Amino acid sequence: MAYEYAWVHVKFTIPLALLLSVVSYPILNRVHFFQVGSIVVVAFVATLPWDAYLIRRGVWTYPPDAVIGPCLLGVPAEELFFFVVQTYITSLVYILFSKPLLHVVYLQNQRNPPRWIKQAKLAGQLLLGALVLLGERLVRRGGSGTYLGLILVWAPVFALVTWTVAGRFILSLPWPATTLPILLPTVFLWLVDELALGRGTWSIESGTKLGLCLFGALDIEEATFFLVTNTLIVFGMATFDQYLAVIYAFPDLFPTTPRAPTPLMLVQSRLADPSTYDMERVDGIIDAVNWLERKSRSFYMASAAFSGRLRIDLILLYSFCRVADDLVDDHTSSEDEVCAWTSKLGRFLRLRYGQKDIPHDEIGTKDAVLPWPAEIDTYVNGNFPSFARPALKYLPTNLLPCGPLLSLLRGFEMDAKFDVSDQKGVTKFPIENEHALRRYAECVAGTVGELCVSLIIHHCEPDMDEDRMSKLKSAANTMGIALQYVNIARDVEVDAAVGRVYLPTTWLGFEGLTPEMVLKNPSRLAVERLRWLLLRKALELYSGARPAMQLLPSAARGPMIAAVETYMEIGRVMLERDAFQQNQGRATVPTARRLSTALRALVLC
Numbered sequence: 001m002a003y004e005y006a007w008v009h010v011k012f013t014i015p016l017a018l019l020l021s022v023v024s025y026p027i028l029n030r031v032h033f034f035q036v037g038s039i040v041v042v043a044f045v046a047t048l049p050w051d052a053y054l055i056r057r058g059v060w061t062y063p064p065d066a067v068i069g070p071c072l073l074g075v076p077a078e079e080l081f082f083f084v085v086q087t088y089i090t091s092l093v094y095i096l097f098s099k100p101l102l103h104v105v106y107l108q109n110q111r112n113p114p115r116w117i118k119q120a121k122l123a124g125q126l127l128l129g130a131l132v133l134l135g136e137r138l139v140r141r142g143g144s145g146t147y148l149g150l151i152l153v154w155a156p157v158f159a160l161v162t163w164t165v166a167g168r169f170i171l172s173l174p175w176p177a178t179t180l181p182i183l184l185p186t187v188f189l190w191l192v193d194e195l196a197l198g199r200g201t202w203s204i205e206s207g208t209k210l211g212l213c214l215f216g217a218l219d220i221e222e223a224t225f226f227l228v229t230n231t232l233i234v235f236g237m238a239t240f241d242q243y244l245a246v247i248y249a250f251p252d253l254f255p256t257t258p259r260a261p262t263p264l265m266l267v268q269s270r271l272a273d274p275s276t277y278d279m280e281r282v283d284g285i286i287d288a289v290n291w292l293e294r295k296s297r298s299f300y301m302a303s304a305a306f307s308g309r310l311r312i313d314l315i316l317l318y319s320f321c322r323v324a325d326d327l328v329d330d331h332t333s334s335e336d337e338v339c340a341w342t343s344k345l346g347r348f349l350r351l352r353y354g355q356k357d358i359p360h361d362e363i364g365t366k367d368a369v370l371p372w373p374a375e376i377d378t379y380v381n382g383n384f385p386s387f388a389r390p391a392l393k394y395l396p397t398n399l400l401p402c403g404p405l406l407s408l409l410r411g412f413e414m415d416a417k418f419d420v421s422d423q424k425g426v427t428k429f430p431i432e433n434e435h436a437l438r439r440y441a442e443c444v445a446g447t448v449g450e451l452c453v454s455l456i457i458h459h460c461e462p463d464m465d466e467d468r469m470s471k472l473k474s475a476a477n478t479m480g481i482a483l484q485y486v487n488i489a490r491d492v493e494v495d496a497a498v499g500r501v502y503l504p505t506t507w508l509g510f511e512g513l514t515p516e517m518v519l520k521n522p523s524r525l526a527v528e529r530l531r532w533l534l535l536r537k538a539l540e541l542y543s544g545a546r547p548a549m550q551l552l553p554s555a556a557r558g559p560m561i562a563a564v565e566t567y568m569e570i571g572r573v574m575l576e577r578d579a580f581q582q583n584q585g586r587a588t589v590p591t592a593r594r595l596s597t598a599l600r601a602l603v604l605c
């Protein structure tokens, strides 16, 4: 059939490229476009002369009617398009598998890597070097080994370069993040190639190939070509991610990070001496990711939608909030012990902010982290357990107002009052009415919303006007309260098990209940009605704040909406009840529903 080669693209490669574009669109950002575009250009420039040479050597030929006609250096347009579409497909598959990863975490082996990484990197270099030498021998000998030899003197050279530059980083990544983006497109292209060879769309001249087939009509040389070129693409994408990770991880090396790091920054990242990396900061970020992964599926999944230094700072903020909450509120502390923790945290914050709240217009003037003076180091080491120290040290205080952080501690202090029995030995319940509930939620969650917005403004739109900033912070505060109401509604049983009742005492009274009765039986129908009342109030607050999320900078809008929506989904499934899944007393949202909620938020934001 005429134009057979073009039909191969129309039937196979273009549909897959379009499908991958649609699937990955919600998670792509400006950096990805720059990254994929760069890899495509490099692949095109590196492949064109090699391809032209093979055609001129007669290694492969095309029936005259199989190609449309336009050529560049004798390479048909369809072949040129193949360089682009293959690189595009493999790059998108790599992005889909690597987006959940925080690449900064995998810088940990840049200095003093484990023995197996050193050995594996050396083995890879030796293997690639041996392949180049083998290719040279095959080319020199000519004949049936020519095609394979020409592949091996070309692709492994580029692979050797990227492997030497990024081998440790690539080996540190979870193996599915690199092997699957290599194998899946390779198998797809093997099948396409098998069909094309079988139909005579293109053919490999018999005098230049070994005559061995991987399967069907797929020559071993063709199979090798797709395997090594997809390996090259993935190595190239991973190398790019390594440079980006260095830029995002070290504010002292890169004080500001534009939304798409410049080529100069990438070169500076490449030339940066790993001995200058603040590896203690990398360890602190790893620690924060572990806290997030361990403590909140909602925010852990949502964090993957963010990118760059904003993602790191949100995780560091989460880590501080989580550690502070766990330090203060471990459900067994007395009020004195709780207040001791909150006063230590308060003193830490005042030391960190230099005894005063940094005026807002000074916050975020630069990314370079505030110095960590010996005085604070001594105080933290002398007053906090080792597990808490990284969260305190790496809280991005240079980008955050101190006020909301101090209010967060006030909220934790309210938790402590649950554990206090008055003179008659009667446990007090501080959430006496709806006002106390709102005040508590505002302290522990409304403040967190404001802090998230501070980070978003700094990283995405530092010159935002005051009016819009004020609207965003007010809405974030309200949204935080909504999420906290969902949290309370979800955890009624869990909280009762540790002597906590966050449903207002006045609400309980309307149902003829007391907090003590709720502690005895938190699953009674009357409590269910109050849980529903709280969820409906959460949805009211959410509805009031949700429109303001459209004011968020575009780079963070989708991810932030995804974070909020996946959390609010907990409340929605509770209201639906049929999708409600009790799991050790806590409602959980089925992962598929959580994912679809996040994707819908990212697409429709």
Ligand SMILES: CC(C)=CCC/C(C)=C/CC/C(C)=C/CC/C(C)=C/[C@@H]1[C@@H](COP(=O)(O)OP(=O)(O)O)[C@]1(C)CC/C=C(\C)CC/C=C(\C)CCC=C(C)C
Pocket: 295, 296, 297, 298, 299, 300, 302, 303, 314, 315, 317, 318, 321, 322, 325, 444, 445, 446, 448, 449, 450, 452, 453, 472, 473, 475, 476, 477, 479, 480, 483, 484, 487, 545, 546, 548, 549, 552, 560, 563, 564
């Ligand atoms: C994507 C990402 C990593 C975001 C980080 C968000 C963040 C810093 C969360 C900190 C939450 C936290 C541990 C606060 C301490 C007090 C507390 C426990 C609050 C409750 C959170 C639940 O956290 P948990 O770890 O228990 O999670 P699970 O329930 O186990 O899943 C709260 C429910 C409050 C959380 C409140 C927020 C995160 C603020 C929400 C507001 C925004 C995201 C701003 C939205 C912006 C606009 C303009 C409306």
